[in-house]
Amino acid sequence: MKVSDFLKEDVSPLLLGAFYSRYIFSNDNLKIYTEVSYKISKFADDYNLLINSKNILLEKLNKISYPFSFWQDVTKTTSNTPQMILKFELDNDINLTRDSFYNRLNVKILSQDFIYEEKLNEYKKMFIRGFAESRGSIDTTRPLIAMDYFYNSLIEVKRARILYDYFNVPFSVLNFNPRELQNDYVTGRRKRNTQLRFNLYWYVKHIGLLNEYKVSIITNVYNNIKYSHKDGEVKYFTSPDIAHSKKDSFDFMLRYYANNIFNKKLSDFEIENLRNELNFNTSSDINSFKRDLSLIELIRLNTPDECSSCKTTKTYTHKNTGRQYFEYHHVISIGKNHELDDENNIVKLCPTCHRIVKKGSAPETEQKTVIRNILHNRPNVFEFAKHIYDLENFEEIVNKIWQNLK
Ligand SMILES: [Zn+2]
Structure with a gap:
């Protein structure tokens, strides 16, 4: 299939x-492909089952992808641990670069009507299966x-956001483990890739499984996951309920990673500090992800220790x-508007400046000076305020913020 058709057609x-x-x-940039792959597991140590599952899966994938039934079996059986590989290949007929392919795919996904439906519909589930179960x-x-x-x-680091922004995946069932912070990576024992993980209990109940081999591993390993029913090509399960956290630590990790770790040359010392700040050293990494990380902590770690208005760096030393x-x-007072609880709307202030911008605690001119300073010193906050008020004019925005002071 040509990539130009793939991007145009209803796939x-x-x-x-x-x-x-x-x-x-x-390597020659003439093909773009994706893969479904898996290996034999000691928890379902049955070679025939493995091969059979692959043949069934190939059939299912081609049925689901109809009329573009171009999944092919490129399994390597020569090695000791045979790897099942099913591949879907596109001809790069329009010479796309990696970035342009990714961007166009992203636009295509965001133009699908089904993602704007409120419920987790079958289309969304199919997308998630392609995203998650395939690999x-x-x-x-x-x-x-x-x-x-x-x-x-x-x-691309932030691509997993699409799962909870549009695909009804609760962020509390997602977990992001950047390689730079993994214990094995830090100690140099083994460098593994960054991992994205879904809670299995949630996954098998709401998304279900296509691959019979994975079904077999799950039922052999987890006795609290039980087969429930089949719907089309998919098997669903019953599983223990999980508590959903209201705090978005997954998004915090993505943002934190993007701002502080990705593409940065970090010394061992700096990595160790990051691990400490994120509590990676005090517990197993899975537990530390469950730690509630607030927006305030993000600001605390991400912005310089200086007042966003008067720029002083000296207040007094915090005893802890x-x-x-x-x-x-x-900056824009929050009432019930959740949208305002954003990293671009929170700034550090010294106690003196902070007192000034409490409603009625100083003359209008003094309060507006602080607001102007903040918007000057923190361009991201100014951008955010423009977006919230849908205004361009600096003084109009200052006035709006001043009127809303709490
Ligand atoms: Zn200040």
């Missing part, structure tokens, strides 16, 4: 999900389905942290 959400999750360019492996020690997470650019003390201020 199965499964294909969109599979390519969005991972696309690979051939995810079942963790046999903790209830997770885990996949290597690849990216070429900062935009040993750092200078700053207060956190929502």
Whole structure:
């Protein structure tokens, strides 16, 4: 299939999900492909089952992808641990680069009507299967389905956001484990890829499984996951309920990673500090992800210790942290508007400046000076305010913010 057709035609959400999750360019850039792959597991140590499952899966993938039934079996059986590989290949007839392919795919996904429906519909589920099951492996020690997470650019680092922005995946069932912070990576024992993981209990109940081999591993390993029913090509399961956290630590990790780790040359010392700040050293990494990380902590770690208005770096030393003390201020006061609880709406202020911008605590001119300073010193906050008020004019925005002070 030509990539130009792929981008134009009405293709199965499964294909969109599979390519969005991972696309690979051939060395000569003439082909772009994605893969479904898995290996034999000691928890379902049956070679016939493995081969059979692959044949059934190939049939299912081609049925789901109809009329573009171009999945091919490129399994390598020569090695000791045979790897089942099913491949879907596109001809790069319009000479796309990696970035342009990714961008066009992204636009295509965002132009699908089904993603704007409120419920987790069958199309969304198919996308998630392409995204997750195509490459995810079942963790046999903790209830997770885990996949290597690849990216070429900062935009791609954040691609998993689409899952909770549009695909009804609760962020509390997602977990992001950047390679730079993995214990094995830090100690140099083994460098593994960054991983994205879904909670398995949630996954098998709501998304279900296509691959019979994975079904077999799950039922052999997890006795609290039970087969429930089949719907089309998919098997669903019953599983323990999980508590959904309201705090978005997954998104925090993505943003934190994008801002502080991705493409940075970090010394061992700096990595160790990051690990400490994120509590990676005090517990197993899976537990630390469950730690509630607030937006305030993000600001605390990500912005310099200086007042966003008067720019002083000296207040007084905080007795617990040993750092200078700053207060956190929502530039646009938040009422019930959740949208305003954003990293671009919170700044550090010294206690003096903070007192000034409390409603009625100083003359209008003084309060507006602080607001102007903040917008000058923090361009991201100014951009955010423009967006929220849908205004361009600096003084109009200052006035709006002043009127809304709380
Ligand atoms: Zn100040």
